[in-house]
Amino acid sequence: xxxxxxxxxLAFGTATAAYQVEGATAADGRGPSIWDTFAARPGSVLDGSxxxxxxxxxxxxxxxxxxxxxxGVAFYRFSVAWPRVQPTGSGAVEPRGLAYYxxxxxxxLERGIAPMATLYHWDLPQPLEDAGGWxxxxxxxxFADYATVVHDxxxxxxxxxxxxxxxxxxxxxxxxxxxxxxxxxxGDVAHRAAHHLLLGHGLAAARMHEAGADGVGIVLNxxxxxxxxxxxxxxxxxxxxxxxxxxLGPLVDGAYDEGxxxxxxxxxxxxxxxxxxxxxxxxxxxxxxxxxxxxERIDTSDVGGGDGPAADGVGQExxxxxxxxxxxxxxxxxxTAMGWEVEPRGLEELLLAxxxxxxxxxxxxxxxxxxxxxxxxxxxxxDDPDRIAYLRDHIAAVERARxxxxxVRAYVAWTLLDNFEWAEGYTKKFGLVEVDRADxxxxxxxxxxxxxxxxxxxxSASGPAPIP
Ligand code: FCB
Numbered sequence: 507x508x509x510x511x512x513x514x515x516l517a518f519g520t521a522t523a524a525y526q527v528e529g530a531t532a533a534d535g536r537g538p539s540i541w542d543t544f545a546a547r548p549g550s551v552l553d554g555s556x557x558x559x560x561x562x563x564x565x566x567x568x569x570x571x572x573x574x575x576x577x578g579v580a581f582y583r584f585s586v587a588w589p590r591v592q593p594t595g596s597g598a599v600e601p602r603g604l605a606y607y608x609x610x611x612x613x614x615l616e617r618g619i620a621p622m623a624t625l626y627h628w629d630l631p632q633p634l635e636d637a638g639g640w641x642x643x644x645x646x647x648x649f650a651d652y653a654t655v656v657h658d659x660x661x662x663x664x665x666x667x668x669x670x671x672x673x674x675x676x677x678x679x680x681x682x683x684x685x686x687x688x689x690x691x692x693g694d695v696a697h698r699a700a701h702h703l704l705l706g707h708g709l710a711a712a713r714m715h716e717a718g719a720d721g722v723g724i725v726l727n728x729x730x731x732x733x734x735x736x737x738x739x740x741x742x743x744x745x746x747x748x749x750x751x752x753x754l755g756p757l758v759d760g761a762y763d764e765g766x767x768x769x770x771x772x773x774x775x776x777x778x779x780x781x782x783x784x785x786x787x788x789x790x791x792x793x794x795x796x797x798x799x800x801x802e803r804i805d806t807s808d809v810g811g812g813d814g815p816a817a818d819g820v821g822q823e824x825x826x827x828x829x830x831x832x833x834x835x836x837x838x839x840x841x842t843a844m845g846w847e848v849e850p851r852g853l854e855e856l857l858l859a860x861x862x863x864x865x866x867x868x869x870x871x872x873x874x875x876x877x878x879x880x881x882x883x884x885x886x887x888x889d890d891p892d893r894i895a896y897l898r899d900h901i902a903a904v905e906r907a908r909x910x911x912x913x914v915r916a917y918v919a920w921t922l923l924d925n926f927e928w929a930e931g932y933t934k935k936f937g938l939v940e941v942d943r944a945d946x947x948x949x950x951x952x953x954x955x956x957x958x959x960x961x962x963x964x965x966s967a968s969g970p971a972p973i974p
Pocket of ligand 1: 675
C-alpha cells in the first residue's frame with residue numbers, strides 16, 4: 507500500500523480530476539452528475555462545451571499512464587467519479603465503474619507510481635442534487651457511504667486519500683455565486699453546503715480510519731488574503747473567514763470562530779451544526795492538501811474599478827463570499843490567462859502559515875498556470891517558457907518554505923493534460939501535455955520535458971530539488 511512521501515526530499519507528482527479528463531460520461535452504467543446537467547444549460551460554460559468527451563482518458567488509460575511514467579512522477583493524484591461507482595449517489599454499486607479505477611491503480615503501481623485518490627472533485631450524482639444537494643444533511647451521510655465503498659475496494663493498494671477537493675468551490679461557487687454546478691445563487695445557503703461538506707469529510711475519514719487507513723486528508727484551496735490598504739482590512743478579514751477559517755477552524759479546533767459566525771449566522775444554527783458534528787471533524791486529517799494558484803488582494807469596492815469593468819480573475823467575485831463586506835479583488839500583473847496574479851511568495855507564506863496553524867504534513871496538491879500556448883517549437887509542439895517559469899518559481903517557493911520549517915512532503919503540478927476547465931470549458935489550458943480537441947491526440951509541451959528533468963534531478967539528490 508502506498509504512503510505519504512516522507513519529506514526527506516520534495517516528492518513530485520501531477521494531477522487530474524475525473525470530470526475534466528475521463529469523458530465517456532454514459533459508459534458502463536455511469537449516472538449523471540451535476541456537471542453534466544450544469545454544462546448542458548446554455549450560458550453556464552464559456553464555450554458551450556462539456557465533459558462528454560474531455561480527454562477521453564477513460565478509453566486512453568494506458569496512453570496516459572505511459573505519459574506519467576515518461577514524466578517520472580513519484581505519484582499521481584486522480585479523482586474517483588462518484589456517479590461511476592454509485593450511479594444514483596446511494597445504494598447500488600456499479601462494478602464496471604470500480605473496475606476502471608482498479609485498472610488505473612494497478613497500471614500506476616506497475617509503473618512504480620504511487621496513487622493518490624481524491625474521492626470528490628465536484629461531480630455530485632444528480633439524484634442527490636435533486637434531493638437538495640450539499641445544503642442538505644443527507645448528502646454528507648451518502649458521501650460517507652460512498653467513500654467507504656471506494657476505500658473498501660481500493661484501500662489494499664491506495665494509502666493516500668483526499669476526501670474533498672476544494673470544498674470552497676463546491677460550496678461557494680456552486681451555491682452562492684452559481685458559477686459552478688449546480689449553479690445556484692442562494693447566498694447564505696452556501697454556508698450550509700460548507701458545513702455538510704465538512705461533515706461528510708469527517709464521517710468518511712472516521713469510517714476509513716476504523717478500517718485501518720492512516721493517510722486520510724482533505725484538499726483545500728486556502729489563500730493568503732492581502733488587503734491593499736487599511737480601509738480594506740475588514741473586507742479582507744471576511745474573505746479570510748469564508749475562504750480559510752471556515753475549514754481550518756473545525757478541522758483544527760473543532761469550532762467555527764466568532765468572526766466567521768458573525769458574518770455567517772447559519773453556522774450558529776443548532777439544527778445545522780448538530781451536537782457531535784464538530785467533534786467528528788476535529789482532528790480528522792492525517793495530512794492536508796493545499797492548492798495554490800494566486801494570492802487574493804482585496805481592495806475597497808469604491809477604489810479603482812468603481813462601476814467599471816472588474817479586474818477580477820476567474821472565481822474572484824464578491825458573490826462567492828456571502829456576508830463579507832463590499833470589496834473588489836485587485837490582482838496585480840503579471841496575470842495568467844485565468845486573470846490570476848503570479849506571486850510565488852504567496853505560496854511560501856501560505857505553507858508556513860498553514861504549517862503553524864495545523865502542524866499537519868502538507869502536500870501542495872495543485873499548482874500551475876494557464877497560458878495561451880501560442881508559441882511552437884520546431885517540431886510543432888507547444889513551447890511554453892511562461893508555464894515553466896511559473897512552475898520553477900513556485901517549486902522554489904516550496905523549497906524556501908521547507909527550509910524555513912514547513913513540513914511539505916510533495917508538490918503536484920496541475921495538470922497532466924489540457925482538459926475541461928469547468929466554467930471556462932476548453933478555453934484555458936493548464937496541461938503539461940497538449941490534447942487535440944478533434945481527436946484527443948496527446949503531444950507533450952516543453953514544460954513536460956522540463957518537469958521530467960526537474961523530477962529526475964530531484965529524485966537523485968539528497969537535498970532540495972535543484973531548479974534548472
Ligand atoms: C482548481 C481545481 C482544478 C482546476 C484548477 C485550475 O480550482 O481543483 O480542478 O480547475 O483549479
